Amino acid sequence: GAYKRRLETWQELVGQRLADLEAATFDSLGDNEDFASVLVTATELAAKSNKIKMECLANAVKYVATNKVEEEYIIVFLNCMEKYTLKHLEALLYFQQARTFRKDKTCMDMLINRIEKQPYFSQYYPEMDDNLSKSIIDDLRNDGLYSDEGMISKKLTDSETLTPHATNLGKQFIDFFGLNEMDICVEN
Numbered sequence: 001g002a003y004k005r006r007l008e009t010w011q012e013l014v015g016q017r018l019a020d021l022e023a024a025t026f027d028s029l030g031d032n033e034d035f036a037s038v039l040v041t042a043t044e045l046a047a048k049s050n051k052i053k054m055e056c057l058a059n060a061v062k063y064v065a066t067n068k069v070e071e072e073y074i075i076v077f078l079n080c081m082e083k084y085t086l087k088h089l090e091a092l093l094y095f096q097q098a099r100t101f102r103k104d105k106t107c108m109d110m111l112i113n114r115i116e117k118q119p120y121f122s123q124y125y126p127e128m129d130d131n132l133s134k135s136i137i138d139d140l141r142n143d144g145l146y147s148d149e150g151m152i153s154k155k156l157t158d159s160e161t162l163t164p165h166a167t168n169l170g171k172q173f174i175d176f177f178g179l180n181e182m183d184i185c186v187e188n
Contacts, residue, residue: 003047006054010046013058014039021065029065034074038064041078052086052184059178069176076169077176080143087128088136089177089184095146096166096174145170 018026029035042057049057060081064074140146147167166174174180 006047006049009051010043010054010058013054014042014061017058017062018065020062025066032065034069034071035061035064037071038074038078045078045082048082050086052182053081055182056081056089056177056179059181060176063176063178073172073176076143077173080145080173081177084139085136086184088139089179091136092140092145092166092170092174093179093184095140096170140170145173 018029039061042061046054046057060077063069137146141148144167147165
């Protein structure tokens, strides 16, 4: 029963996204090998996923239908989506946003406070174990989607903004799965 319901939900989500395509794009999908590969793999992953991750996967199917994506990126992104939790996705979106910090805070202070103590998780998930928070950040960093490089010891001015720390690969991941268009982003 649960498996059947998941597949029905999956078919509905993919159908909604493909219905939005232009006729010429839709007609060419039968010859698009990348599309076929993503559809098959995403369908397998959808059977093991919750509804939000299914929506991400359906967005990826549509993205590949309308954009040229190198096979390596497709494989890396789908592998990451399979292992990531919703908290991984929320953290990546959080780190993609620019932040403004108050005067007299050095970037190194912020690095220590944001990464090692991880107030993001403490504030939004006070019940989350510190080891799990660290694991999520480590996963994003190890997969190349997040970087804390550039956090140098310099003073920021009153309203200086610290740039986002999602890498270019991380931003491509966000676009691939349409994460910015979904309601999984944790507010500041």
